[in-house]
Amino acid sequence: MKIKIGLFFGGNSTEHEVSIVSALQAMEFFDKSKYEIIPIYISKDNKFYVSEFTGIVNEYKNIQQLISKSNQVLLAKNKSRVDLVKYPYKMFSKNIYDSIDVAFPVVHGTNVEDGTLQGLLNMLGIPFVGCDVMSSAVGMDKYVMKCVLKDNNIPVLDSITVNKFNYISDKDDVIVTIKKKFDYPIIIKPINLGSSIGIKIAKDDKSLKEALAHAFTFSYKIIVEKAITKLKEVNCSVLGDIENASASECEQPINSDEILSYKDKYLSSSSSKKTPSSNTMAKGTMESLSRKLPADIDDITRETIRNMAVDTFKTLGCNGVARIDFIIDEEDNKIYVNEINTIPGSLSFYLWKAVGMDYETLLEKMIQLAFKRKREQDDIVFSFETNILDCVNLDGSKGSKS
CATH class of the missing domain: 3.40.50.20 (Rossmann fold)
Structure with a gap:
C-alpha cells in the first residue's frame, strides 16, 4: 500500500x-x-x-x-x-x-x-x-534568529528593531535612535517576510522615512541594519537534522539593483537553466533566478560558508532542507549570515543537483527525516496516566499549582 x-x-x-x-x-x-x-x-x-x-x-x-x-x-x-x-x-x-x-x-x-x-x-x-514549530518561528523572525546565532558565535550584522506603535507615536525619536546606531546607508526590512518583500535601502532622512513607512505596510515590526555597500551574496542549502546535516553547492545570485528583489528572485528568466520538467513552469520559483552556480568564490570561502550553513542549521534546530543566505563584505572579506529560509523556494533542489543529488532523492530524504523525528517524539513522555482532578475541590484549595 x-x-x-x-x-x-x-x-x-x-x-x-x-x-x-x-x-x-x-x-x-x-x-x-x-x-x-x-x-x-x-x-x-x-x-x-x-x-x-x-x-x-x-x-x-x-x-x-x-x-x-x-x-x-x-x-x-x-x-x-x-x-x-x-x-x-x-x-x-x-x-x-x-x-x-x-x-x-x-x-x-x-x-x-x-x-x-x-x-x-x-x-x-x-x-x-521540515522544521518544527520552534525552528520555524525563530527562523522567520530575523531579529530573534540573529540574536540566537550571535549568542552561538555565528557572525551576523548588528541590528535593532522598531515596532509600529513606537514609530507612529514618535517618528522623529525613532529616526534619531536609528541614526545614533548606524550611519547611512541603512537597510530596512520587515522582520518576518521573505522573497525580499518590503526591503529598502535609505541613504538620507527622507528615504529613511519612506523605507520605514513602506516596511510597516507589511509587518508590525521591522529590523534595521547598516547596509553593506560593496557586497557579494552567496546562498547555501543544508539537508538533515541536528544529528547529521550536510551542505550543498553555493550559488551567487545576480541582482538588478542594490538589493536582490522579488522580481529578481521569481520573475526573471535565466538563460543558463532549463525547467526540470516540460510540464512545470520554472518562472515563479527560485530556479528562475539569475545566478552563478557554483558561486564565484575561492575554495576556502566556499568551505567556510558551507560549514557556517551547517552550524546555523543545527543551532536553530532545523530539519529537512533549508537555505541559508550569506553576505560577504568585500571591503574586508568578512562573512555574515543574513537570513535562513526554513522552506526555501523550489526546495533548493537546484543546489543539490549541482552536487549530484536529483530531486526525487532530495524529497525521499526529507520524508524519511520526518518519519525519524516522529519516531523520536513517540519515545518522549508528554503526559502522566493520572488525573489530579479526581482530588480537586471546586473551591480550588486542593491540587492547585503552587
Missing part, C-alpha cells in the same frame, strides 16, 4: 503564489511507486481545499473558479493518520475525502512558514516534513 502524502501549499501570505509553483513543481518528482500525493491548497483566507484539480498549475490562473469546483476539508486526527473531512458535513454522504499518512508543507512566508501550520500538524500527531 502506498504512503499518502498531503502536500500543503498556499496560505495567507505575500508569498502565496510562489508557494503554489514550488509545491506543484515538487509534486512531479515524488516516487510514485511508493507515494500517493494529495495536493492540499490553502486559500488566502486559510481554508483547505482538495480536488482532482488542485494539483494542476494552470487551474491557479483562476483561483476562485478552482475553489468553486473543489472540496473544502477539515483536518481530523484518526489514530496515526489525518482524515480530510468534507465541510460542510452532509448527512448520508461519504464525508471523508481521503486520509494522509504524512504532511509535506511547501509554504512560504508569514502565517504558514513561521510555525503556525507546523503547530497544527504537530497537534494532529502526524509526521510532517
Whole structure:
C-alpha cells in the first residue's frame, strides 16, 4: 500500500503564489511507486481545499473558479493518520475525502512558514516534513534568529528593531535612535517576510522615512541594519537534522539593483537553466533566478560558508532542507549570515543537483527525516496516566499549582 502524502501549499501570505509553483513543481518528482500525493491548497483566507484539480498549475490562473469546483476539508486526527473531512458535513454522504499518512508543507512566508501550520500538524500527531514549530518561528523572525546565532558565535550584522506603535507615536525619536546606531546607508526590512518583500535601502532622512513607512505596510515590526555597500551574496542549502546535516553547492545570485528583489528572485528568466520538467513552469520559483552556480568564490570561502550553513542549521534546530543566505563584505572579506529560509523556494533542489543529488532523492530524504523525528517524539513522555482532578475541590484549595 502506498504512503499518502498531503502536500500543503498556499496560505495567507505575500508569498502565496510562489508557494503554489514550488509545491506543484515538487509534486512531479515524488516516487510514485511508493507515494500517493494529495495536493492540499490553502486559500488566502486559510481554508483547505482538495480536488482532482488542485494539483494542476494552470487551474491557479483562476483561483476562485478552482475553489468553486473543489472540496473544502477539515483536518481530523484518526489514530496515526489525518482524515480530510468534507465541510460542510452532509448527512448520508461519504464525508471523508481521503486520509494522509504524512504532511509535506511547501509554504512560504508569514502565517504558514513561521510555525503556525507546523503547530497544527504537530497537534494532529502526524509526521510532517521540515522544521518544527520552534525552528520555524525563530527562523522567520530575523531579529530573534540573529540574536540566537550571535549568542552561538555565528557572525551576523548588528541590528535593532522598531515596532509600529513606537514609530507612529514618535517618528522623529525613532529616526534619531536609528541614526545614533548606524550611519547611512541603512537597510530596512520587515522582520518576518521573505522573497525580499518590503526591503529598502535609505541613504538620507527622507528615504529613511519612506523605507520605514513602506516596511510597516507589511509587518508590525521591522529590523534595521547598516547596509553593506560593496557586497557579494552567496546562498547555501543544508539537508538533515541536528544529528547529521550536510551542505550543498553555493550559488551567487545576480541582482538588478542594490538589493536582490522579488522580481529578481521569481520573475526573471535565466538563460543558463532549463525547467526540470516540460510540464512545470520554472518562472515563479527560485530556479528562475539569475545566478552563478557554483558561486564565484575561492575554495576556502566556499568551505567556510558551507560549514557556517551547517552550524546555523543545527543551532536553530532545523530539519529537512533549508537555505541559508550569506553576505560577504568585500571591503574586508568578512562573512555574515543574513537570513535562513526554513522552506526555501523550489526546495533548493537546484543546489543539490549541482552536487549530484536529483530531486526525487532530495524529497525521499526529507520524508524519511520526518518519519525519524516522529519516531523520536513517540519515545518522549508528554503526559502522566493520572488525573489530579479526581482530588480537586471546586473551591480550588486542593491540587492547585503552587
